[in-house]
Amino acid sequence: MNSSHHRWLLEQIPQWETDGLLTPEAARTLRARHAVDGSQPSAGQLIMGALGALLIGTGLIAVIGYNWDDFPRSVRLLFAFLPLLGSQVFSFRVLQQGETAAWVRETAGLLQTLATGACIAIVSQIYNLGGEWPDFLFWWMLLSLPLAWLLRSKAAAIFYLIAIAVWSIHQTEHGRPWQDSPQLYPLLLLGLLPYWPGWPPKTALSVSVRWVMTVSAILGLCSAAFFVSMRNDRYYDFMNDEVFTWLWSLTAAVLVLFPLNTAGMAESTGRKPQVVLGSLWLFGYAVAATFSDVGDHLLGGVLQAVKLPWCQGLLVVLAVFVVLAVMRRRWAVLAIASLALLPLFALPFTPEKLESTTILSWLVTLHLAAIGLTLIVLDFVGRPSAPRLGALVLSALIIARMADSHFSLLAKGLIFIAVGVAFLAFNLLMSRRHRQLQSSTPAPALP
Amino acid sequence: MKTLPLILFGMVALAQWAAPLMQIWTHERTLTQGTLIKLKCTAPDPYDPLRGRYLAVSPVQREVTVPKDMKLEAGMPVYATLTPDANGLTTLSTVSLTPPAGVTYVRLKTRYVYDYDSKAAIEWPFDRYYINEKLAPEADKWFAENIRLKDGIVAEVRVLNGRAVLEDLSLNGKSFREILKERVSAK
Numbered sequence: 001m002n003s004s005h006h007r008w009l010l011e012q013i014p015q016w017e018t019d020g021l022l023t024p025e026a027a028r029t030l031r032a033r034h035a036v037d038g039s040q041p042s043a044g045q046l047i048m049g050a051l052g053a054l055l056i057g058t059g060l061i062a063v064i065g066y067n068w069d070d071f072p073r074s075v076r077l078l079f080a081f082l083p084l085l086g087s088q089v090f091s092f093r094v095l096q097q098g099e100t101a102a103w104v105r106e107t108a109g110l111l112q113t114l115a116t117g118a119c120i121a122i123v124s125q126i127y128n129l130g131g132e133w134p135d136f137l138f139w140w141m142l143l144s145l146p147l148a149w150l151l152r153s154k155a156a157a158i159f160y161l162i163a164i165a166v167w168s169i170h171q172t173e174h175g176r177p178w179q180d181s182p183q184l185y186p187l188l189l190l191g192l193l194p195y196w197p198g199w200p201p202k203t204a205l206s207v208s209v210r211w212v213m214t215v216s217a218i219l220g221l222c223s224a225a226f227f228v229s230m231r232n233d234r235y236y237d238f239m240n241d242e243v244f245t246w247l248w249s250l251t252a253a254v255l256v257l258f259p260l261n262t263a264g265m266a267e268s269t270g271r272k273p274q275v276v277l278g279s280l281w282l283f284g285y286a287v288a289a290t291f292s293d294v295g296d297h298l299l300g301g302v303l304q305a306v307k308l309p310w311c312q313g314l315l316v317v318l319a320v321f322v323v324l325a326v327m328r329r330r331w332a333v334l335a336i337a338s339l340a341l342l343p344l345f346a347l348p349f350t351p352e353k354l355e356s357t358t359i360l361s362w363l364v365t366l367h368l369a370a371i372g373l374t375l376i377v378l379d380f381v382g383r384p385s386a387p388r389l390g391a392l393v394l395s396a397l398i399i400a401r402m403a404d405s406h407f408s409l410l411a412k413g414l415i416f417i418a419v420g421v422a423f424l425a426f427n428l429l430m431s432r433r434h435r436q437l438q439s440s441t442p443a444p445a446l447p
Numbered sequence: 448m449k450t451l452p453l454i455l456f457g458m459v460a461l462a463q464w465a466a467p468l469m470q471i472w473t474h475e476r477t478l479t480q481g482t483l484i485k486l487k488c489t490a491p492d493p494y495d496p497l498r499g500r501y502l503a504v505s506p507v508q509r510e511v512t513v514p515k516d517m518k519l520e521a522g523m524p525v526y527a528t529l530t531p532d533a534n535g536l537t538t539l540s541t542v543s544l545t546p547p548a549g550v551t552y553v554r555l556k557t558r559y560v561y562d563y564d565s566k567a568a569i570e571w572p573f574d575r576y577y578i579n580e581k582l583a584p585e586a587d588k589w590f591a592e593n594i595r596l597k598d599g600i601v602a603e604v605r606v607l608n609g610r611a612v613l614e615d616l617s618l619n620g621k622s623f624r625e626i627l628k629e630r631v632s633a634k
Contacts, residue, residue: 125501
């Protein structure tokens with residue numbers, strides 16, 4: 001349940017009490033259980049505050065862009081520092097007052113972030129400083145990062161997450177030192193830890209920050225994987241797609257297995273973007289690996305990737321996450337994450353010459369089939385599961401196998417139709433089954 | 448009221464001032480104490496979304512000869528000695544991996560190294576000259592009219608301890624900004 005659900009429930013309680021549906025004691029219990037954190041801003045407040053700060057900030061940048069040629073340098077430098085000073089005084093007052101409305105903190109955080117950027121921009125304009133915009137972005141995001149911790153500003157945190165991802169994507173050019181490359185991304189991401197203190201964290205991140213953080217982590221870590229897998233033959237840079245594809249899959253497995261506390265595990269999958277996006281990649285990767293030529297290509301990449309320190313680091317992190325997931329009995333995500341590790345199991349059985357070996361293709365096909373069947377069977381034995389996802393995995397597998405089979409077009413067409421019909425029938429069966437289960441289970445009695 | 452967040456905030460605020468102030472200090476020092484050098488260059492007119500209109504300044508000399516005993520790789524910094532020619536324009540003569548003594552020099556970044564002819568492509572520490580957006584259209588026209596002149600556009604750069612700061616652009620010894628202002632007011 002998100003805060004809007006809690007608010008709705010709290011609004012209904014007085015009416016339910018009046019109607020005699022709830023005893024005063026039950027109403028008290030519900031109010032305590034579904035209390036809304038008043039410090040959390042409503043979406044409207046946040047949007048209005050952020051919009052105001054954005055308009056002022058972008059206005060400042062536009063004023064700077066005009067380039068006030070007629071004023072001496074000292075006056076132009078005042079233009080740079082006065083808005084920064086103003087925003088700092090505003091943020092200081094917000095901090096000094098302590099418990100201020102969340103939207104005020106957000107506005108202060110965003111305004112100071114933009115004023116910092118505007119200040120650096122005008123100084124570099126006045127002195128005709130060279131350099132690429134990512135250098136500018138790098139210093140801007142670092143100087144704005146502490147605002148996310150100190151003002152608890154979601155806007156400053158989101159700005160930082162977007163900025164580190166954009167910076168990392170830009171730094172993938174071959175030959176950069178590690179501190180100027182996307183390999184710095186994990187350290188930059190760790191910089192946000194004070195925004196989310198404690199382990200396990202005491203407060204849950206909002207869904208919007210989770211999504212931005214996940215997308216940022218995907219872009220940043222995948223940029224690093226791309227960077228480390230580049231080859232250079234002195235004059236030309238080559239992309240090593242078979243290497244970074246596997247590194248991306250390991251990254252997805254790390255995301256899927258990211259450790260969660262009990263409350264986090266109990267949340268719906270939609271509130272765990274790292275699981276949603278990581279699983280989507282891993283299923284796509286696994287279905288592609290069922291094709292023997294793709295499987296061979298990936299195996300070749302794995303042989304090169306395991307020599308890279310970045311890959312070894314990913315494997316160590318993954319091993320730690322696997323242990324934690326086993327301790328917490330997160331079998332479903334473990335099954336999905338294991339798809340990324342299949343090439344490692346295939347390696348000992350792979351001949352020296354990788355030409356047309358079907359080992360990985362078979363391994364992934366069997367593993368995917370096992371996952372699909374397990375997801376369906378678990379639901380039938382009354383355990384929590386995702387039977388429709390299971391059916392989807394099996395259907396995708398059958399379609400993939402048909403695509404590279406030697407059956408005639410007619411046979412393939414008939415099989416596709418059969419799979420489609422079976423999928424629809426299964427969907428219908430599951431809907432009926434769930435309706436029956438709901439009608440046979442008595443409604444929970446209210447205390 | 449907690450004190451620690453306020454102390455931390457004070458440090459952040461100081462850092463937000465310190466970063467641009469450091470830039471100002473080093474650049475002001477170069478502009479006031481640095482040696483003036485003149486480089487022949489080209490200057491097309493692109494746009495920066497954050498900092499407005501500028502001329503992309505590109506000195507004509509973009510390669511240096513690498514001494515045979517020097518092991519140079521792409522991305523490495525080099526120190527190039529600046530030598531004025533008979534026309535008062537400056538060229539890069541020798542390069543070294545350490546700052547040379549007793550001469551005017553500039554710190555450059557190596558972009559590529561060409562082994563076959565012992566040359567290296569270099570990256571200048573400045574690449575843009577910001578202009579007022581009112582003057583920008585005139586700058587476009589001026590640039591198109593003057594780019595093929597023999598004398599060409601000259602970048603006036605101040606150099607101190609290897610750091611270079613672009614001060615002005617000029618044509619036949621006259622400031623680019625002054626030329627543009629005269630052209631705009633004459634219309």
